Amino acid sequence: MRLFTHNMLSSNIKGVANGFPLRIEAEQVLEKQVDFNPDFLKNMFPKLEWKALVDGARALGYADLPEEADSLMLESEEFLRKFHHVLLELHLEEGALTCPETGRKFPVNKGIPNMLLHEDEV
Amino acid sequence: MWYLCVFFHRLLDYRRAEVESLAEMLGVYSSLEWRLPENQHPDSPFHLVNLPSEDVARNIANRSILVKGIYELWGEGSSFEQLEEAIKNYPEDRKLPYLTCETTFKVTVDSFGKAISFQEQNDRIKSLAFIPFKGRVNLKNPDFNFWLMETDDYGAHNGLPPVVQKRIFFGRLVGGADRKLLPTYQLKSRRYLGPTAMDAEMAFLMANQAQVMPGKLVYDPFVGTGSILVAAAHFGAMTMGADIDIRAVRDGRGPDCNVWSNFKQYGLPLPVALLRADNNLPPWRPGLKEVIVFDSGYFFLNTMIPFHPLGAWLVRALTVDEMCEGYGSGSFECLAASLTMREGNTEENNSMSLVAPTQFHCIFDAILCDPPYGVRAGGRKSGGRKLLKGIVGPYTVPDDKRTDHIPSTAPYSLAECVHDLLDLAARMLVMGGRLVYFYPVLRENDVVENHFPEHPCFKLIASSEQILSSRYSRVLLTMVKTGSYTEKVAEAAIIKHQEFKENYVKWLGDCNLHSSVFSPAHPQLGEEPDSKSCKELKPKYRGKYV
Numbered sequence: 001m002r003l004f005t006h007n008m009l010s011s012n013i014k015g016v017a018n019g020f021p022l023r024i025e026a027e028q029v030l031e032k033q034v035d036f037n038p039d040f041l042k043n044m045f046p047k048l049e050w051k052a053l054v055d056g057a058r059a060l061g062y063a064d065l066p067e068e069a070d071s072l073m074l075e076s077e078e079f080l081r082k083f084h085h086v087l088l089e090l091h092l093e094e095g096a097l098t099c100p101e102t103g104r105k106f107p108v109n110k111g112i113p114n115m116l117l118h119e120d121e122v
Numbered sequence: 123m124w125y126l127c128v129f130f131h132r133l134l135d136y137r138r139a140e141v142e143s144l145a146e147m148l149g150v151y152s153s154l155e156w157r158l159p160e161n162q163h164p165d166s167p168f169h170l171v172n173l174p175s176e177d178v179a180r181n182i183a184n185r186s187i188l189v190k191g192i193y194e195l196w197g198e199g200s201s202f203e204q205l206e207e208a209i210k211n212y213p214e215d216r217k218l219p220y221l222t223c224e225t226t227f228k229v230t231v232d233s234f235g236k237a238i239s240f241q242e243q244n245d246r247i248k249s250l251a252f253i254p255f256k257g258r259v260n261l262k263n264p265d266f267n268f269w270l271m272e273t274d275d276y277g278a279h280n281g282l283p284p285v286v287q288k289r290i291f292f293g294r295l296v297g298g299a300d301r302k303l304l305p306t307y308q309l310k311s312r313r314y315l316g317p318t319a320m321d322a323e324m325a326f327l328m329a330n331q332a333q334v335m336p337g338k339l340v341y342d343p344f345v346g347t348g349s350i351l352v353a354a355a356h357f358g359a360m361t362m363g364a365d366i367d368i369r370a371v372r373d374g375r376g377p378d379c380n381v382w383s384n385f386k387q388y389g390l391p392l393p394v395a396l397l398r399a400d401n402n403l404p405p406w407r408p409g410l411k412e413v414i415v416f417d418s419g420y421f422f423l424n425t426m427i428p429f430h431p432l433g434a435w436l437v438r439a440l441t442v443d444e445m446c447e448g449y450g451s452g453s454f455e456c457l458a459a460s461l462t463m464r465e466g467n468t469e470e471n472n473s474m475s476l477v478a479p480t481q482f483h484c485i486f487d488a489i490l491c492d493p494p495y496g497v498r499a500g501g502r503k504s505g506g507r508k509l510l511k512g513i514v515g516p517y518t519v520p521d522d523k524r525t526d527h528i529p530s531t532a533p534y535s536l537a538e539c540v541h542d543l544l545d546l547a548a549r550m551l552v553m554g555g556r557l558v559y560f561y562p563v564l565r566e567n568d569v570v571e572n573h574f575p576e577h578p579c580f581k582l583i584a585s586s587e588q589i590l591s592s593r594y595s596r597v598l599l600t601m602v603k604t605g606s607y608t609e610k611v612a613e614a615a616i617i618k619h620q621e622f623k624e625n626y627v628k629w630l631g632d633c634n635l636h637s638s639v640f641s642p643a644h645p646q647l648g649e650e651p652d653s654k655s656c657k658e659l660k661p662k663y664r665g666k667y668v
Contacts, residue, residue: 005362005395008485010407020407035391040337040360047485049407088394105525112372114398115405118529119517122403122505 001092001113003056007048009113011099011106013121021052022097022106024059030091030111036084042074044087057086125179126159126195126293128271129167129188130301131234131282133327134666135586137188139600140330141171143584144182147333150174159198159291163283165665167234168273168291170195176296183297187304187326193269193293205290206252220294221253226260227268234273235282246270250292267295281664306388307352313387314379316347316370318499320492324588324598325353331584331600332488332558334359339394341486343401343546346370348381348393350490355390362486364399366502366531371396401493401542402503402534406550484552484607493539495562496636497594501534536562536635540575541619548579548607548615557601563587564594564638575622578614579605589666593639 011019054065064082066073073079096105097113104121107114129137142154155172162168167190173179176194183192196217197208220227229250231243238246250270257265274288307322309315320328328350334340336358342350345363347370355361363381365371374380385392399405494501506517519527540561547557561574574582574597584600605611 001397002395005397008407009397009405012403012405037337043337044339044485107525110372112368112396112398114368114372116366116368116398116400116529117403117504118519118524118527119504119506120519 001108001111002088003053003060003090004044004048004087005113006056006092006097007052009097009115011097011101011104012115013099013102013104013117016099016101018101019099021049021055021100023100024056024092024095025098025105026060026092026095028092028094029060030093031089032091034084034088036081038074038080038084041080041083041087045069045071045074045083048087053086057090060090060092062086062090123175124157124170124172124195125296126193126198126291127169127171127183128190128193129169130190130299131167133188133323133586133588134165135588136327136598138169139584139586140186140188140327141182143331143333143600144185145173145178147330147335148178148181150178159289160200161286161289162273163285165283166273166285168271168289180297184300185330186299187301187323187330189297189299191269191298192296193291194296195291195293197293198289198291200287200289202249202290205292209253209292217253220266221256223256225257225265226263227255227257227266228259228261228264229268229270232269232271234271235280235285236274236276269293269295281667303356307356309349311387312347312349312384314347314374314381314384316349318492318494319347320349320353322349322353325350326356328490328558328598329353329357329359331598332490332556334488334490338487339485340488340490341550342491343399343404343489343543344491344493345381345396347374348384348396350492351393352384352388352390354488354490355385355393356388359488360391361393362395363393364397364401364404366398366400368398371398400504400531401501401539401546404542404546406546484550484555484603486550486555487552488556488558489543489547489551490558491543492560493536493543494534495536495560495596496533497562497639500636501536501539502531503534503538504529505532506530537619537623541615544575544577544580544601544619545612545615547601548577548603548611551603553603553606555603557599557603559599560596561599562594562596562635564635565589565592573622573625574599576618577601578611578618579603579607587666591639594635 006022006024009020009022011022013019050069051067054067057063057065062085065086066079069079069083091111092108093111095108097108098105127141138154138156145154150173157170158164158166159168159170171192173182173192179192183189194216196212197205197210199205199208229247231238231246247270270290270292272288272290273285275285303326304323305311307326309319309322312319329340332340332354334354334357338359339362340351340354340359341362341364342348343364345351345365346367348361348363351361351363363371371381374383381396382392397405506514517530540559543559544557547555551557557580563572572585574585576582580601581604582599582601584598586598587595588598589595
């Protein structure tokens with residue numbers, strides 16, 4: 001699971017009001033190279049929750065992202081490279097995503113988050 | 123200019139829709155004009171289409187799957203004499219650049235509905251001697267390809283569209299589909315297959331209907347083995363898939379036989395994300411906010427205007443001031459909320475830089491899927507069968523068993539599934555984004571009911587039927603998001619869904635489609651001879667059964 005996905009997911013357990021962002025518990029983190037595509041990054045930047053991305057990156061052991069970012073920073077190649085690395089190249093292979101409200105753990109196994117709810121959470 | 127567009131004779135409903143979709147993708151925003159050559163049946167492979175330039179025609183043809191060729195038509199006629207006359211009358215300045223002595227050329231003879239012997243082909247090429255070809259012949263890699271195509275009534279029993287009169291066309295090839303894609307991507311070669319993997323040709327057609335381009339983000343909520351996303355990835359999209367079946371999406375059949383391996387096999391970029399999720403309760407965060415930045419007005423002109431009733435007015439009001447006036451008065455309701463404007467590069471090429479910090483809940487450029495109809499695969503959703511029917515209260519999972527608990531699922535009817543799909547698409551697609559999905563219909567006595575699901579945020583722009591058996595077929599629906607999603611819209615959509623369910627889709631309930639498709643026919647005694655005579659009366663023309 002990439003941080004891009006993490007940035008879109010929330011806990012949808014019945015009754016949970018603030019299921020975003022999910023806390024990351026990392027057991028195994030992989031880095032896989034992906035072709036650099038600045039247009040995609042620029043397109044996606046305004047749609048992301050930056051703080052969740054920074055916190056997620058930290059949970060995966062990468063602390064080089066600035067706390068705040070605005071669209072002017074997209075002009076800088078150095079920033080884009082870091083953004084690209086965090087968004088698309090860091091993978092949570094094994095671990096869990098924890099609902100910030102209930103503490104329910106959604107397991108991440110072989111890189112696939114399992115977001116299916118239990119019977120008593122629907 | 124009018125071009126001759128010749129299709130492969132298959133998937134008849136999909137042919138024009140594909141060309142129209144690709145034309146729009148390549149920047150042709152007015153709807154295409156079509157006409158049929160003289161005496162041609164609408165199902166004939168020969169069509170005439172009006173396109174703005176040869177480049178557009180070439181790009182459409184090369185990207186398409188069903189276009190055999192788009193040709194600059196030099197002449198047509200019902201006999202060779204008429205054809206010769208027509209070619210001679212075609213303007214010299216359009217012909218001569220392609221006949222000069224430094225160029226190479228090739229003439230191909232083709233016919234629809236009959237094979238022509240080599241000898242006959244040669245004779246026909248020789249009869250074109252009146253055209254002043256000065257270049258040299260090159261059969262392998264010519265600069266210009268000329269095609270002589272004819273269609274005639276070659277006998278009634280070949281199942282092809284009826285031909286009233288012989289017709290001959292002569293033209294210069296502009297471009298054609300790359301059908302080599304199909305053997306490369308055919309399911310036979312696919313390592314990881316499921317029972318409902320999408321056929322490669324159909325998957326490419328879906329990607330074309332969705333206008334998939336490099337950099338776009340495409341989502342499939344019923345990803346299965348990823349067969350639809352493979353086609354989207356081939357055209358350069360970033361892909362994302364979800365499925366409720368964790369075995370399909372995570373495990374596959376082993377380390378080198380899973381969804382990832384299907385992409386690796388063709389050297390395609392891997393999906394951005396695969397996850398296990400329920401389409402009934404999608405885990406996407408609410409308020410996936412989108413700040414739309416109109417740099418140089420590209421998004422605005424190309425994405426919003428064609429679909430908005432005020433579009434025409436906005437095209438005329440191209441100055442920044444006028445546009446803002448439009449927003450200020452609240453006429454463009456989805457943007458009116460709080461629009462601020464940064465002036466800066468307004469002098470350069472008429473571009474504007476507007477920032478509209480409105481809350482759009484959208485991230486995907488297209489959603490492509492083949493939902494479970496309950497015929498070959500049934501849908502599932504969260505919550506056990508008994509729980510949903512209210513027979514038992516929710517099963518409380520004991521704390522010590524929470525970690526590896528496998529939740530039970532309940533059947534998911536198609537009507538509900540499609541409603542959820544439309545709701546998801548309305549929330550998550552960008553404005554102008556496309557939802558392309560299959561919807562099954564029952565065929566009774568060859569009559570198909572044409573009532574498709576509707577949603578206030580969407581406009582249906584194409585519906586193409588593919589016949590699967592004498593009992594049912596599936597229709598590829600292409601919908602464009604034209605309105606933004608609000609609470610009000612969501613409520614209206616639920617009412618629409620209820621009406622639709624009551625009026626048209628009683629048969630879509632639990633397993634009705636399955637039983638309608640598979641229940642044995644019960645011919646009553648005495649009806650036998652009837653059905654036999656029915657068989658004899660079957661029309662010679664196979665129509666869409668190609």
